[in-house]
Amino acid sequence: MTPEDLDDVLDLRKRAFGPLSSSDNDTWRRAVLPSLGEGRYLGAFDGSRLAAAARLRRFTQWWHGRPQPMAGVAGVTVGPEDRGRGVGTRIMRAVVERATALGDAVSALYPATTPIYRSLGYEHAGAQYNVTLPAESLRGIRPSGPVKIRRMGPGDAAELISVLHRVHAAARSSGPVSWDEDTWSLWLENKDDFLYLAEDGFVVYRWRGGDMRVESLVAASPDTTKALWSLVGSASSIARNVVASVAPDDPVLWLLRERSHEEVTQARWMFRVLDVAAAVERRGYPAHAACDALVTVEDPLAGRRSWRLEFAGGSGAATPAEEAGVVLSVNGFSALYAGIPTGTLRMCGLMSGDERYDEALDMAFAAKPYMLDDF
Structure with missing residues (x-):
């Protein structure tokens, strides 16, 4: 979207979250202008009318002490007259595709509701x-x-x-x-x-x-x-x-x-891995974790792919593999990445298949995820 769309975005925000004060309105405009220039504010239009909007905030996020870029999804709004028509799903698919194109390997958001985000690969991971x-x-x-x-x-x-x-x-x-x-x-x-x-x-x-x-x-x-x-x-x-x-x-x-x-x-937040290879490479891991695992990740937007994960000296790598190992939905892999134990993932149906890598995966991805900031 462009600066000319901001009045319409504010109208959507008012209908979804309530009006902003004049001072907050000014601060909000100043805050969003850089994201417009970077192509990080997306809109869905019905003709010339703005029906939905979503913003990709540019964050740094730490995983086991190592920083990487992260796409923070915020301001997801759908006009009252457009709700229930699949517009929210459509704008979020565009958000995931845009974040991936911008080079972000991971993404997070604070959900107002879980099902729409879970259907697109986001899973509960941590809290403020x-x-x-x-x-x-x-x-x-x-x-x-x-x-x-x-x-x-x-x-x-x-x-x-x-x-x-x-x-x-x-x-x-x-x-x-x-x-x-x-x-x-x-x-x-x-x-x-x-x-x-x-x-x-x-x-x-x-x-x-x-x-x-x-x-x-x-x-x-x-x-x-x-x-x-x-x-x-x-x-x-x-x-x-x-x-x-x-x-x-x-x-x-x-x-x-x-x-x-x-x-x-x-305040619970959800997390999604956008690019398996880049996300694994950019994350930090316990220095004592020296192991490997075969995983197959099923992503509704990127398809089904198998990977060999290798960990050593606090670093990790994911390379394409022919064999299928542990099978995870992208929701399950995202939760695993955030430190959710394999036992939990198996019990709730986010992970299945070969169990021989469970201990290695728990050791490599061990984490207590939290945030101090809401967005």
């Missing part, structure tokens, strides 16, 4: 974990050494991205994403956010009613982890609770003095 903590409990966390923290703004986007690369590589993270530099610069303009940067970490948080909302807090060292959480907890004289997006095994959960009951909500 939001935990509610007493603000006072964070105030007791203290760094054991000095940590220099400063406020950050739009000009710090590149440094922030560099921090994310170091943190997720060191933690061997699976699932978290980073926006591109232009988008980070835009988000860092938000006057309602509190933005702090350290040499090896950062935090983005804000007031939400009478509580604090932590959008993102990452750190590579114990002292910076403690310093940033203590900074958030310094609002405990006013804020009662802190609602934070965290990893399922985030260190803050072990730094709390008292931990007996936690309120955790999950």
Whole structure:
């Protein structure tokens, strides 16, 4: 689509998600302009009328600490009068084809409903974990050494991205994403956010009613982890609770003095492998995983193909094979890639056939996928 289509896109968004405020409207337009220029905003038209739209966000995503490009599907909207006519399926097929053509090997989305995305190869893989903590409990966390923290703004986007690369590589993270530099610069303009940067970490948080909302807090060292959480907890004289997006095994959960009951909500996201060979090559793996496996992937958009997977030294490769091994739908392979155990995949019908490779596949693709960001 082109800038001339944006008024029609906003009309669709209003009918699907409700109206945007004037300030959010302006921010949204600034955010989507680069995707228009890159051919990452697609529309389905009935004559000259826009019937559906979907956007491909340009992300970096980490898998076992290794970054790769990822197509984040967002803003999937279908006009009320066009629902039930197959328009949603048609626009999503175009999204998958476009993402593949742009060179993305993997894709993710937060679903409003599961069936349409599952029918096109997406499968549930991970979650955004939001935990509610007493603000006072964070105030007791203290760094054991000095940590220099400063406020950050739009000009710090590149440094922030560099921090994310170091943190997720060191933690061997699976699932978290980073926006591109232009988008980070835009988000860092938000006057309602509190933005702090350290040499090896950062935090983005804000007031939400009478509580604090932590959008993102990452750190590579114990002292910076403690310093940033203590900074958030310094609002405990006013804020009662802190609602934070965290990893399922985030260190803050072990730094709390008292931990007996936690309120955790999950926003589930779905994942799809678009290009088997590229996705396997770009992913990171446990260094001790030295094994191989034969898999056959059945993809409704790409057909049925068999692959020999080989893993060694933290890297992997997929080469075409003649023999059929483990049989997976592309949904099943996508879930396997995200660390869902082979036993689970077999029990729910996403995997069948030869069982001799199950242990090797579980070892190679082991992961606890999560995201800190919604999109």
